[in-house]
Amino acid sequence: MVKKNTCVFISGKGTNLNNLIIKSRIYNFPIKIKLVISNNRKAPGIDIAKKNSIPFYIINTKSRYFENQTLTLLKKYNISLICLAGYMKILSKNFIFKFGKKIINIHPSLLPKFKGLNTFERVIDKKESKTGCTVHFVNDRLDSGKIIIQKYFDIVKGDNEKTLKFKTQRLEYSAFPEAIIRLYRHT
Numbered sequence: 001m002v003k004k005n006t007c008v009f010i011s012g013k014g015t016n017l018n019n020l021i022i023k024s025r026i027y028n029f030p031i032k033i034k035l036v037i038s039n040n041r042k043a044p045g046i047d048i049a050k051k052n053s054i055p056f057y058i059i060n061t062k063s064r065y066f067e068n069q070t071l072t073l074l075k076k077y078n079i080s081l082i083c084l085a086g087y088m089k090i091l092s093k094n095f096i097f098k099f100g101k102k103i104i105n106i107h108p109s110l111l112p113k114f115k116g117l118n119t120f121e122r123v124i125d126k127k128e129s130k131t132g133c134t135v136h137f138v139n140d141r142l143d144s145g146k147i148i149i150q151k152y153f154d155i156v157k158g159d160n161e162k163t164l165k166f167k168t169q170r171l172e173y174s175a176f177p178e179a180i181i182r183l184y185r186h187t
């Protein structure tokens with residue numbers, strides 16, 4: 001099996017990146033992580049890329065050239081999948097169109113509920129009975145592309161933002177790899 005060259009975009013801790021790196025070492029897991037891109041030079045996830053000897057690039061999204069520079073990099077590494085793992089910027093329509101291949105994102109809620117930031121706070125405020133995570137295709141609207149997989153858990157008495165985050169992230173570590181397997185199941 002030829003593994004698909006993948007680029008992971010991050011902005012923060014990179015625990016999903018770390019998890020994907022580990023999973024990608026399994027012999028029949030469909031991707032290999034060739035490149036990490038961060039829009040934040042202080043993202044702790046960059047150290048994870050370094051530790052694993054994966055090339056990483058820091059992009060300056062304020063520069064008017066950054067989209068083209070990023071596209072050039074993606075071409076150079078022959079990337080056919082982008083995984084957004086805690087990447088805190090919206091990709092433009094132009095970028096998505098020009099890349100022209102699969103882009104997926106992980107979001108810590110049961111979309112279409114709670115798009116955007118501060119999801120756990122809002123889940124508690126709305127007194128939801130369950131929550132979870134979603135992996136979906138990316139389009140130019142925030143957290144709105146076609147859903148690939150969702151995983152959920154029941155919210156119990158005593159849950160707070162911290163426990164919801166912990167439980168959601170634990171689910172993310174199985175949901176993201178499973179979504180990737182689904183993407184390539186028939187190829």
Ligand code: GRF
Pocket residue numbers: 010011012013014015016017045085086087106107108133169172
């Ligand atoms: C994850 O909870 C993901 O759902 C959200 O950002 C968080 C990233 O965490 N989009 P990490 O950087 O992978 O630890």
